Amino acid sequence: MTTAADARREQARGNGVGQAGQFGHQPHTAPGAFDPGSTAAPAEAPTSVNAWAEALAEKLRADKSNDWSEELAKLDAARAHEGTKEGAGDKAQESFRKLLEVDPAEGYATYQGFEHDIKSAEYPRLGFRPADPDDEESYAAFIDPYTGAECEIRAVDIAERWTTFDGFEYVEIDPDDPSIGFDYDGEAEFEGLVYQSENSDKPVRLPEGWRER
DSSP: OOHHHHHHHHHHHHHOOOBTTOOSOOOOBOTTOOOOOOOOOOSSOOOOHHHHHHHHHHHHHHOTTSOOHHHHHHHHHHHHHHTSHHHHHHHHHHHHHHHHHHOHHHHHHHHHHHHHHHHHSOOOBOEEEOOOTTOTTOOOEEEOTTTOSEEOEEEEEEEEOOOOOOOSTTOOOOTTSOOOOOOOOSOOEEEEEEEEETTTOOEEBOOTTOOOO
């Protein structure tokens, strides 16, 4: 594992406060409290779909020996797709898969960096509607920024656990079935990832000035 990945792992280890074996309320760190540091750029960054499509389109337009109108239309569609939200997602997944092929260890470190980006992203803030003091039936509510409707919110946590293999001092190795065992203790360290509206199932931030206590 890279030095950057080791540093991120130790940072994450220090942030977790909830234990999987606890009963009742399990505290967690609020989203945005995790800093994984920086990661190096991929050894071989994938080429943009737009750049690839444009280069190929130029070659096809220069070739007068065939009718490439259908192929050119497909390339135009590919370039248009890259400019959409779905295209951006496809490009990000393609880049990450390429990084895993080129340098799997750095890919793992980058995955941990994604957690930081997800936690600190500028999601839309929830609205808050206070109760009407003159109306006994009114009640306070959060408002989903995506739908404008009342919503409940959930805190989405992730958990990691590090268990060290104790070594071979007291272990007999079966040459026909080589294996190792980990002494798992059943505990995990919880990290807050995002808040999510139960109305739209989309990530949100707390209203301005609000915090999790």
